Amino acid sequence: MKAVVTGNEMKAIDTYTIQEMGIPSLVLMERAALSMVCRMKERIDRADRILCICGAGNNGGDGVAVARILFGQGYSAAIYMAGNPEKWTEETKKQIQIARNVGVPEYNELDLTHIRVLVDGLFGIGLSKTVREPYHTLIEKVNQWRGRRKERQVWAVDVPSGLSSDTGQPLGCVLKADYTVTFGYMKRGIILYPGRELAGKCFVENIGFPGKSLQVHPSAGFTCHVQDFEQLPKRKNDSNKGTYGKILVIAGSKNMSGAAYFAGRSAFVVGAGLVRILTPEANRVILQSQLPQAMISVWEETDRDSLANMLAWADTLVIGPGIGTSEIMAQRLKSVFAGSQCPIVLDADGLNLLAEHEEWYSLLNGRTILTPHMGEMSRLTGCSIDELKADRGKAALKLARERQIICVLKDSSTVVSDGKHLYFNQTGNHGMATGGSGDVLAGVIGGLSGAGEGLFKAAYMGVFLHGSAGDAAAARFGFRGMTSVEIIEGLIEILKN
Numbered sequence: 001m002k003a004v005v006t007g008n009e010m011k012a013i014d015t016y017t018i019q020e021m022g023i024p025s026l027v028l029m030e031r032a033a034l035s036m037v038c039r040m041k042e043r044i045d046r047a048d049r050i051l052c053i054c055g056a057g058n059n060g061g062d063g064v065a066v067a068r069i070l071f072g073q074g075y076s077a078a079i080y081m082a083g084n085p086e087k088w089t090e091e092t093k094k095q096i097q098i099a100r101n102v103g104v105p106e107y108n109e110l111d112l113t114h115i116r117v118l119v120d121g122l123f124g125i126g127l128s129k130t131v132r133e134p135y136h137t138l139i140e141k142v143n144q145w146r147g148r149r150k151e152r153q154v155w156a157v158d159v160p161s162g163l164s165s166d167t168g169q170p171l172g173c174v175l176k177a178d179y180t181v182t183f184g185y186m187k188r189g190i191i192l193y194p195g196r197e198l199a200g201k202c203f204v205e206n207i208g209f210p211g212k213s214l215q216v217h218p219s220a221g222f223t224c225h226v227q228d229f230e231q232l233p234k235r236k237n238d239s240n241k242g243t244y245g246k247i248l249v250i251a252g253s254k255n256m257s258g259a260a261y262f263a264g265r266s267a268f269v270v271g272a273g274l275v276r277i278l279t280p281e282a283n284r285v286i287l288q289s290q291l292p293q294a295m296i297s298v299w300e301e302t303d304r305d306s307l308a309n310m311l312a313w314a315d316t317l318v319i320g321p322g323i324g325t326s327e328i329m330a331q332r333l334k335s336v337f338a339g340s341q342c343p344i345v346l347d348a349d350g351l352n353l354l355a356e357h358e359e360w361y362s363l364l365n366g367r368t369i370l371t372p373h374m375g376e377m378s379r380l381t382g383c384s385i386d387e388l389k390a391d392r393g394k395a396a397l398k399l400a401r402e403r404q405i406i407c408v409l410k411d412s413s414t415v416v417s418d419g420k421h422l423y424f425n426q427t428g429n430h431g432m433a434t435g436g437s438g439d440v441l442a443g444v445i446g447g448l449s450g451a452g453e454g455l456f457k458a459a460y461m462g463v464f465l466h467g468s469a470g471d472a473a474a475a476r477f478g479f480r481g482m483t484s485v486e487i488i489e490g491l492i493e494i495l496k497n
């Protein structure tokens with residue numbers, strides 16, 4: 001797992017490193033600039049004209065140092081100081097002084113005519129509120145210059161200027177980058193859309209912040225990488241089907257057998273020992289033929305005693321895909337919540353029913369993972385989708401804390417919260433915007449929970465795994481061709497490897 005920080009969290013780590021650890025600010029800056037130059041050299045030519053646009057803050061100081069190092073190595077690099085000289089920080093002043101001593105060319109006016117590579121050191125994590133003039137006009141001018149011309153490159157220092165490093169939203173306007181080299185730790189705003197797109201390809205460079213800085217100023221946010229697959233529950237030789245969890249999937253309605261199939265099959269694929277699907281009679285034959293490994297029970301033959309037996313049997317319940325929102329289903333869900341004690345993954349129509357029955361939260365808290373997409377989240381919270389997207393992390397954290405549940409807020413950039421921590425997902429792709437993809441996720445999380453994972457870990461590992469499966473599916477079948485069936489194949493492939 002790797003930390004994902006807000007601007008303020010990064011500042012606290014910065015300050016602690018400089019003031020308490022004694023690493024001088026200029027040393028960090030030099031390392032930041034060196035790491036950036038190293039990345040750039042893999043992708044630029046010696047003949048390229050490079051212009052570093054620098055603001056008054058330390059982001060500008062980094063930009064000046066980048067220009068000076070490139071110039072010293074024989075590249076055609078120049079500087080344009082965009083910020084107000086009265087606001088230059090001490091470090092930035094020092095960098096300009098060094099650059100002038102060395103003889104790095106300096107533009108007095110912004111002229112992009114012959115430039116091929118632009119380094120954006122206008123604003124970093126110090127940007128507050130909406131970008132003011134004259135910077136707004138400057139950013140628009142650079143964006144126009146870049147246009148869609150592939151031969152022109154923009155490299156953002158730390159974060160693209162104008163982007164909120166906390167929410168991924170533009171603060172008025174953003175200088176669109178092809179590459180971003182971010183220092184210390186990944187920033188939330190670079191993972192969350194539209195920031196992820198505006199930042200281009202991102203490199204995280206450790207420029208010497210000691211681990212102790214993060215221990216003293218821990219971040220609430222984190223993300224997972226491929227090595228975190230190690231965290232998945234281990235399988236044992238000396239085991240049986242009861243070892244890996246019994247999952248009861250309550251899913252499907254008369255014209256929706258697929259939702260039950262996807263959730264049930266995915267729970268099996270991540271390793272569940274036994275899966276039982278409770279669904280209407282109309283789905284019995286379909287599911288028995290499509291998913292013979294699952295046990296099928298039907299609502300029409302379920303009385304109070306048999307429901308109690310099923311609930312006592314299950315280690316985890318996955319509830320909601322394709323169940324509809326009828327009054328009779330609402331009554332059934334209430335009996336399920338009241339009659340069970342095990343973890344619950346509540347998805348889709350289960351969430352829509354919950355939005356109409358707030359009193360159910362008292363039956364759910366402490367043992368439930370809610371997996372809303374933006375529309376369902378809007379129904380659950382009463383906030384508009386735009387309000388939710390303005391700060392996804394905050395929205396997930398708030399619901400989780402207030403309702404004492406785990407919130408998986410699904411989107412192109414999914415976040416997961418237990419009310420204290422925030423997982424930011426980096427796997428997955430637009431090929432996953434396909435019917436049934438969410439049902440697969442519910443089954444994956446249910447399967448992991450049934451295998452004994454804690455709720456929060458089952459939720460974020462499930463999201464990580466599901467996105468990775470989507471990436472494997474896209475690699476094999478392409479974004480358009482892949483459907484939820486291929487996402488399940490992707491799951492099988494990555495879990496095998």
Ligand SMILES: NC(=O)C1=CN([C@@H]2O[C@H](COP(=O)(O)OP(=O)(O)OC[C@H]3O[C@@H](n4cnc5c(N)ncnc54)[C@H](O)[C@@H]3O)[C@@H](O)[C@H]2O)[C@@H](O)CC1
Nearest residue numbers: 025028056057058059123124125126127128130131132158
């Ligand atoms: N401690 C350090 O010395 C280090 C700093 N680093 C760099 O320093 C950056 C942070 O530096 P700063 O804290 O100086 O901040 P920034 O350089 O990101 O931004 C501050 C500047 O932007 C102006 N500004 C802020 N909001 C504005 C708005 N809405 N419209 C117009 N102007 C606005 C401020 O007046 C100030 O001049 C990081 O992003 C990183 O690039 C790195 O070099 C790592 C080490």
Ligand SMILES: Nc1ncnc2c1ncn2[C@@H]1O[C@H](COP(=O)(O)OP(=O)(O)O)[C@@H](O)[C@H]1O
Nearest residue numbers: 373411412428429430432433435436437438439
């Ligand atoms: N553009 C995208 N990038 C990454 N993941 C996506 C994207 N679009 C959708 N997803 C993922 O696909 C799943 C869709 O879930 P959901 O909307 O509930 O689908 P359904 O109701 O069809 O099952 C979520 O896990 C979501 O994060």
Ligand SMILES: [K+]
Nearest residue numbers: 120123159161
């Ligand atoms: K920048």
